[in-house]
Amino acid sequence: MNIQEVKDDLLKAIPNLQIEIEGNSFIIPKEKLLSIARFFKESPKYSMDYLSCITAADYLAKGFFESVNHLYSMQKKQGPIVLKVRVPRENPRMPSLVSLYRGAEFQEREAYDLFGIIYEGHPDLRRILLWDEFEGHPMRKDYVTEDQDS
Amino acid sequence: MTLQTNSSLQTELLEVSIGPQHPSTHGVFRLNAVLDGETVVKLKPVMGYLHRNHEQLAENMPYLASMPYTDRLDYLCSMTNNFAYALAVEKLAGIDVPERAQYLRVLMAELTRLVNHSLLVGFLLNDLGAWFTPVFYAFREREKILDFFEAVAGSRMMCNYFRFGGVKADLPEGALEQVKKIVQNYPRFLDEFERLLAGNEILRSRCQNTGILPKDLAVNASITGPMLRASGVNYDIRKADAYSIYDRFDFKIPLGMVGDVYDRYYVRVLEMRESVKILEQVLKQIPGKGDILSAKGLQAGRAPRMWKPPAGDAYGRIESPKGELGFYLVSDGSPKPYRYHVRPPSFVNLTILEDMCLGQKIADAVIILGSVDIVLGEVDR
Amino acid sequence: MSIDEKLKNELWKSGIFAVKLQELYNWGRRSSVWPMQFGLACCAIEMIAATCARYDLARFGAEVFRASPRQADLMIVSGTVTKKMAPMVVRLYNQMPEPKYVIAMGSCAISGGPFRDGYNVLKGIDRYIPVDVHVPGCPPRPEALLDGLIKLQEKIDAQRIAGMASYSKENAGECPVPRYGKKGLEPKYNPEIFNPRQSWPEQNTKQLLRMPQYKPVPETPKPNPSSQMPSTPKPGDLS
Numbered sequence: 153m154n155i156q157e158v159k160d161d162l163l164k165a166i167p168n169l170q171i172e173i174e175g176n177s178f179i180i181p182k183e184k185l186l187s188i189a190r191f192f193k194e195s196p197k198y199s200m201d202y203l204s205c206i207t208a209a210d211y212l213a214k215g216f217f218e219s220v221n222h223l224y225s226m227q228k229k230q231g232p233i234v235l236k237v238r239v240p241r242e243n244p245r246m247p248s249l250v251s252l253y254r255g256a257e258f259q260e261r262e263a264y265d266l267f268g269i270i271y272e273g274h275p276d277l278r279r280i281l282l283w284d285e286f287e288g289h290p291m292r293k294d295y296v297t298e299d300q301d302s
Numbered sequence: 303m304t305l306q307t308n309s310s311l312q313t314e315l316l317e318v319s320i321g322p323q324h325p326s327t328h329g330v331f332r333l334n335a336v337l338d339g340e341t342v343v344k345l346k347p348v349m350g351y352l353h354r355n356h357e358q359l360a361e362n363m364p365y366l367a368s369m370p371y372t373d374r375l376d377y378l379c380s381m382t383n384n385f386a387y388a389l390a391v392e393k394l395a396g397i398d399v400p401e402r403a404q405y406l407r408v409l410m411a412e413l414t415r416l417v418n419h420s421l422l423v424g425f426l427l428n429d430l431g432a433w434f435t436p437v438f439y440a441f442r443e444r445e446k447i448l449d450f451f452e453a454v455a456g457s458r459m460m461c462n463y464f465r466f467g468g469v470k471a472d473l474p475e476g477a478l479e480q481v482k483k484i485v486q487n488y489p490r491f492l493d494e495f496e497r498l499l500a501g502n503e504i505l506r507s508r509c510q511n512t513g514i515l516p517k518d519l520a521v522n523a524s525i526t527g528p529m530l531r532a533s534g535v536n537y538d539i540r541k542a543d544a545y546s547i548y549d550r551f552d553f554k555i556p557l558g559m560v561g562d563v564y565d566r567y568y569v570r571v572l573e574m575r576e577s578v579k580i581l582e583q584v585l586k587q588i589p590g591k592g593d594i595l596s597a598k599g600l601q602a603g604r605a606p607r608m609w610k611p612p613a614g615d616a617y618g619r620i621e622s623p624k625g626e627l628g629f630y631l632v633s634d635g636s637p638k639p640y641r642y643h644v645r646p647p648s649f650v651n652l653t654i655l656e657d658m659c660l661g662q663k664i665a666d667a668v669i670i671l672g673s674v675d676i677v678l679g680e681v682d683r
Numbered sequence: 684m685s686i687d688e689k690l691k692n693e694l695w696k697s698g699i700f701a702v703k704l705q706e707l708y709n710w711g712r713r714s715s716v717w718p719m720q721f722g723l724a725c726c727a728i729e730m731i732a733a734t735c736a737r738y739d740l741a742r743f744g745a746e747v748f749r750a751s752p753r754q755a756d757l758m759i760v761s762g763t764v765t766k767k768m769a770p771m772v773v774r775l776y777n778q779m780p781e782p783k784y785v786i787a788m789g790s791c792a793i794s795g796g797p798f799r800d801g802y803n804v805l806k807g808i809d810r811y812i813p814v815d816v817h818v819p820g821c822p823p824r825p826e827a828l829l830d831g832l833i834k835l836q837e838k839i840d841a842q843r844i845a846g847m848a849s850y851s852k853e854n855a856g857e858c859p860v861p862r863y864g865k866k867g868l869e870p871k872y873n874p875e876i877f878n879p880r881q882s883w884p885e886q887n888t889k890q891l892l893r894m895p896q897y898k899p900v901p902e903t904p905k906p907n908p909s910s911q912m913p914s915t916p917k918p919g920d921l922s
Contacts, residue, residue: 282803290358290803301879329724351768354801459822528823
């Protein structure tokens with residue numbers, strides 16, 4: 153899939169969109185995430201019905217978290233389309249994809265648990281891998297592990 | 303909580319924690335179930351009891367040093383975990399793989415698929431109550447394959463055999479004959495298993511129409527692997543997005559019709575037969591001798607602390623025996639990955655466990671969990 | 684008081700077995716150690732392989748894996764113990780009836796293993812419960828687990844009924860269960876059992892109380908080089 157073609161289709165469908173291309177992925181503003189994902193899911197040309205992976209990365213030096221979504225199509229056996237959303241580290245809030253894809257549920261909870269990104273609209277956002285009383289978000293680059301021997 | 307029923311009997315809902323230690327052999331996994339009598343009303347899985355912060359460890363080590371840790375993700379199928387990681391790094395750095403190494407990789411991956419599926423069938427029957435006898439049969443076959451892995455890679459379970467650009471070492475003398483013998487005898491074991499089980503009345507009545515997963519929900523919930531194919535969706539990464547040399551082999555994808563526990567079990571038995579077919583083709587086509595590690599890969603392996611892939615990101619995925627196993631790597635040009643993420647199939651497949659179990663009896667919830675085929679090393683990483 | 688071997692053999696031939704009560708008691712206990720089904724991670728698969736037909740664990744009496752801790756004698760901690768799981772492990776240990784034994788199988792249970800540097804991994808289960816046998820490996824082969832079980836059986840053989848810690852009044856108690864804290868567990872380790880700064884054999888004192896025979900060997904004084912013993916003649920200085 154030619155990435156320029158995809159970008160042109162996207163700009164035709166949703167006007168006034170500011171997206172950039174980095175490598176083979178799109179960097180999109182967080183307010184438009186749901187509408188872009190819906191376009192890819194429902195358009196007959198792409199029909200990206202399978203959300204493969206949601207993950208997050210912490211860019212401490214640049215001051216933001218990046219949430220990465222990989223979309224594939226099971227019907228047409230094509231893909232991937234990679235959508236990246238950047239949120240500032242001080243206020244990491246972004247919309248949740250659970251309303252479109254059920255499979256986002258556990259992966260967004262994990263990103264919340266380990267990074268602290270709050271997904272608005274998630275039905276059950278709580279810690280999944282660590283215990284509830286844990287404080288802090290361990291996968292951030294500035295987290296310090298406790299010393300068990302002291 | 304009390305429910306007023308039609309009769310004058312007052313009932314209450316019972317909250318039970320099927321705790322981290324339990325007789326079923328799936329590992330430290332907890333189910334918080336709310337029961338009305340024996341029927342499941344609500345079911346929330348709790349995981350994280352084996353969270354070993356694999357991703358954080360990988361950020362502090364060179365790329366090659368995380369290879370043994372990938373063995374311990376899905377500890378039953380160490381070869382396919384290595385395969386997915388090697389594929390992701392090769393995508394990131396643009397390393398090619400020579401011919402013989404490709405055939406060896408497919409050989410190891412398909413043998414691992416046989417190991418995993420036979421173990422799963424054994425453990426599923428264990429959950430049904432056939433206490434450990436099917437596991438004995440499954441482990442008997444597994445031991446033969448593990449002997450081969452030990453001869454090739456040095457270890458039974460944690461093989462650490464793949465490298466970026468090939469595999470670690472060539473097959474020793476007589477190893478191919480060992481594989482030929484395994485492949486010749488496997489259909490007989492499958493026939494024995496099928497005869498024992500497919501017509502078994504207890505298995506059929508407990509597993510058929512239990513835990514049905516409709517097609518659309520499966521696709522929407524990002525389910526992959528035999529669970530998806532049992533619901534009737536034809537999506538196998540080996541055919542849809544062929545990696546390595548899978549496009550050279552001729553094999554079918556078995557699909558289920560109903561999407562219940564019985565379908566999931568039977569799809570796996572049929573997949574074992576297809577794997578045996580692939581193995582026969584590999585043994586015929588494998589080149590007699592050749593390189594097992596490409597030049598770029600050798601460079602990566604010789605000096606792992608100095609090998610720097612180009613900056614960028616890559617997502618490499620394979621069809622592991624449990625579903626789609628993917629590795630997402632972000633590199634900033636240094637010897638250690640900036641971000642390393644594992645997309646585990648078992649973790650994502652657990653999303654609709656609650657939906658499948660609602661309305662079923664609690665004993666059936668255990669076999670539905672067994673048919674999802676989870677391994678906690680992968681769920682929790 | 685021990686019986687003359689010849690007399691013993693004579694008696695055996697006529698069908699009379701003369702043994703000490705302690706030997707008989709220990710023989711019964713060590714030949715039927717019932718483990719608890721408690722597999723945490725990868726080592727659990729090798730534990731299951733050890734019970735299967737190839738490396739049969741049933742030969743050593745440990746065939747019956749009990750699901751409930753109330754019916755088990757032995758807890759084989761196989762796999763990484765995480766901080767989230769540690770309170771459950773200690774609680775299960777407390778629920779086992781005396782006499783009970785623990786085998787730490789695999790390097791993760793002994794000391795944290797390859798996952799040592801992590802925010803959720805406990806550096807060894809012997810921080811909270813006393814461990815009898817450590818079986819190293821990653822994962823240890825099934826034969827290694829059998830070796831560990833045999834060592835445990837030897838240990839049980841050497842226990843004295845009179846000195847059994849489980850029968851003494853002052854040892855009646857449970858290991859305290861750690862609680863979830865903000866970044867880890869509280870307390871970080873059980874000070875009666877484990878001291879991170881001291882080396883073996885000073886630590887694990889509770890374990891040693893169970894085994895009166897295993898006292899630390901006192902250091903033998905080194906011979907003084909200027910002592911009166913003549914040095915052995917070296918070749919070439921014949922005089």
